[in-house]
Amino acid sequence: MRTAVVVGTGLIGTSIALALSRRGVLVYLDDADTTAARTAEALGAGSLEMPAGQVDLAVLAVPPASIGTVLARCQRDGLAHTYTDVASVKVRPHEEVRAAGGDPSRYIGGHPLAGAERSGPLAARADLFEGRPWVLTPSPLTDRSALNRGLELVSLCGGVPVLMDTDAHDRAVALTSHAPHLVASMMAARLEHAEAEHIRVSGQGLRDVTRIAAGEPALWSDILTANADAVADVLDGFAKDLERLIAVLRALPGAESEARRAAAADLQELLRRGNRGHARVPHKQRSQPAEYVAIPVAVPDQPGALARLFSTVGEAGVNIEDVRIEHSLDQPSGLVELLVESTSVAGVRRVLDANGWTMREKPLLVGEG
Numbered sequence: 001m002r003t004a005v006v007v008g009t010g011l012i013g014t015s016i017a018l019a020l021s022r023r024g025v026l027v028y029l030d031d032a033d034t035t036a037a038r039t040a041e042a043l044g045a046g047s048l049e050m051p052a053g054q055v056d057l058a059v060l061a062v063p064p065a066s067i068g069t070v071l072a073r074c075q076r077d078g079l080a081h082t083y084t085d086v087a088s089v090k091v092r093p094h095e096e097v098r099a100a101g102g103d104p105s106r107y108i109g110g111h112p113l114a115g116a117e118r119s120g121p122l123a124a125r126a127d128l129f130e131g132r133p134w135v136l137t138p139s140p141l142t143d144r145s146a147l148n149r150g151l152e153l154v155s156l157c158g159g160v161p162v163l164m165d166t167d168a169h170d171r172a173v174a175l176t177s178h179a180p181h182l183v184a185s186m187m188a189a190r191l192e193h194a195e196a197e198h199i200r201v202s203g204q205g206l207r208d209v210t211r212i213a214a215g216e217p218a219l220w221s222d223i224l225t226a227n228a229d230a231v232a233d234v235l236d237g238f239a240k241d242l243e244r245l246i247a248v249l250r251a252l253p254g255a256e257s258e259a260r261r262a263a264a265a266d267l268q269e270l271l272r273r274g275n276r277g278h279a280r281v282p283h284k285q286r287s288q289p290a291e292y293v294a295i296p297v298a299v300p301d302q303p304g305a306l307a308r309l310f311s312t313v314g315e316a317g318v319n320i321e322d323v324r325i326e327h328s329l330d331q332p333s334g335l336v337e338l339l340v341e342s343t344s345v346a347g348v349r350r351v352l353d354a355n356g357w358t359m360r361e362k363p364l365l366v367g368e369g
């Protein structure tokens with residue numbers, strides 16, 4: 001693949017664009033929100049100039065409900081030879097592509113099982129998909145060349161391709177992604193009005209269980225609406241376990257000893273079932289764990305300052321893996337931590353220094369806090 005357009009330069013689109021650009025693909029960026037597109041460009045994800053001719057692949061990284069209309073528009077404009085999307089559901093986009101008059105032979109549905117609870121290009125990372133499953137859903141109408149192009153995309157992004165039917169995909173992710181999201185949201189919702197004193201005494205467990213509840217509600221309602229029945233089926237089983245668990249917990253303190261023993265055995269069995277289920281969760285495989293270093297840079301609170309910082313780093317030919325921003329209220333500047341591969345640190349510090357940026361002395365190894 002030599003050329004690609006990424007439509008939707010948020011978390012997923014920009015991560016794909018960064019990965020492709022790194023592998024030498026010429027990437028063009030398009031987003032309804034020009035700030036998102038400009039930020040992705042400043043991160044080194046590609047170019048805002050639209051291509052003169054047809055590109056090899058267009059990747060639609062827009063919300064699920066927009067795939068059909070965006071694909072029909074792109075195909076009408078003859079933007080690309082082949083099209084794929086990354087939406088978290090697959091039945092509805094396939095149906096909408098047909099309903100919107102798109103050409104299904106040049107479209108292959110896709111869904112990388114990697115992401116984050118943050119949205120937008122600033123949350124993007126080039127290695128997001130490394131070692132992660134990436135489902136492709138060819139239909140009987142999909143051309144073999146489109147399937148091969150999809151496989152090439154997955155490979156360039158470091159993902160592991162999995163071919164599935166749209167139905168099977170949506171049922172699978174109802175269990176592994178969509179219902180877990182709602183369970184995390186429901187647990188996190190318990191905290192909304194909890195006493196601050198209580199929340200203060202929390203550890204990593206609460207963070208682990210609630211992390212994904214920070215996801216963008218508009219995107220998640222779109223995803224859940226498109227897969228509502230399958231998610232409700234998973235939650236039905238969950239609700240039965242929950243009902244049983246509440247009865248068991250209520251029985252534990254007060255019951256006669258035999259009933260108490262039965263309740264304790266039930267509780268243990270539920271916890272053991274949890275152990276067995278947890279043991280089946282696949283762990284992320286990475287070919288080579290990359291070591292990132294955070295370079296803290298003081299950035300003035302001025303329009304365009306972040307874009308200038310990113311393009312300075314881009315000039316050094318270095319990919320920014322992640323960005324953390326600490327806003328200091330009432331201060332004329334904030335602290336921005338640029339995460340880069342450890343091998344690039346010296347070059348980045350040199351180019352920042354030459355361009356007048358102020359850095360904190362010692363770079364932090366990620367995880368040092």
Ligand SMILES: NC(=O)c1ccc[n+]([C@@H]2O[C@H](COP(=O)([O-])OP(=O)(O)OC[C@H]3O[C@@H](n4cnc5c(N)ncnc54)[C@H](O)[C@@H]3O)[C@@H](O)[C@H]2O)c1
Nearest residue numbers: 008010011012032033036062063064087088115116119120
């Ligand atoms: N967030 C995740 O963890 C995750 C993981 C895998 C797949 N996905 C899927 O990836 C897609 C994008 O999600 P994201 O997390 O990157 O969201 P995001 O909000 O970070 O980015 C979406 C981008 O699409 C743009 N956009 C919306 N409608 C558009 C249109 N009609 N034309 C052009 N641009 C448009 C928005 O302006 C935004 O910049 C969704 O379909 C989602 O289901 C998300």
Ligand SMILES: O=C(O)C(=O)C[C@]1(C(=O)O)C=C[C@@H](O)C=C1
Nearest residue numbers: 088112113114115116117177212
């Ligand atoms: O890691 C996360 O933050 C995610 O929620 C990513 C996650 C998931 O694993 O459920 C979320 C939605 C996607 O469609 C794919 C991946």
